[in-house]
Amino acid sequence: MDDALLDPLAWLQARAEADPVRLRVLQGLARRAAAQTGALRERLVARLVQRAGAAPVPLPARPAAPPASPLATLVAGLQAAGPELRNVAVHRRTWGALRVQRRLAEVSAPVPEHLGPLNSQVLVARALQQLQGLAPDYLQRLLTQLDTLAALAPLAAAAEVDKTPKSPKPARPPARKAAPRKR
Template sequence: MTTDAAADPVAWALAQAGSDPVRARVLSALARRASAQPPGALRERLVARLMARAQAAPALPAPAPAPAPRRPPSPLATLVAELQAMGTDLRQVQAHQPTWRALRAQRRLAEVAAPVPEHLGPLNSQVLVARALQQLHALAPDYLQGLLTQVDTLAALAPLQAAAAPADKPARKTAAPRRR
């Protein structure tokens, strides 16, 4: 057996590999390395290592870890499960969302396009905003829809921020004048 491994390590390794593909690749690589060496001490050591690897028992896979104890689902997991249960209803909402956005943008533009009193002057903020939104609608309607979505979100959050702010904020004490 030793003479077969020394004469042709690659063929010997293929015969010893068995059904484990990982073991076959390791033995094949070691056999190719041994066959590439000229006869001598290094080749003999590689063949000996090849034979030792081939005779070693194949390693068994590590057992799967025990499942972790069940914890109650997080609120986010509960919400995701509820949304998945809604399925088709949620898809219908998503299908009509672009239409609602376009209608909201048109309504906002109609509010802005309302006649602005002329006596306000050209640099009045109301006049400037009206012009900017109209030009934005002409140049980039998708950007306008995104901007209006952000403005609507901020407008919805404003009452929440006002409610969360402490009502009785103590006034700052004024510092006494310094004496020199």
């Protein structure tokens, strides 16, 4: 402890410390002790010697890695599937463009002239044709979302049917308030 009292930093450097975090803490304590004088320096050096001599605290064990989720397993299987899936990804854009053209052909079918310029069917056909010229990628995404919503509509209708009560109870008549009795 006499060596540590004379020069705490040199004393600490002479000791071998494997844990870098623990070494930094001890270095900070040694710097504080070196900057002080008198009884405070003695207390800080005593604490430095005590901490340096104490057994290092073991780090808490890391929890075991959670088992792979089913989604992670599926993704790993798809990545290992090979060139077939890569070919599908390459041609996806082409298929999307063909689907958009087919949908536009359905929408652009001849509209009767007597419907007028403000008819919703006429307006939608014009808007989609304009959108195809201005932003074809946006139109493709929009049609994909509309197709998804159209596919989900029957499921939503079935869910609504399931929510309705099978045997509704008749409503109770409202309770009558008793008239105050006269004495």
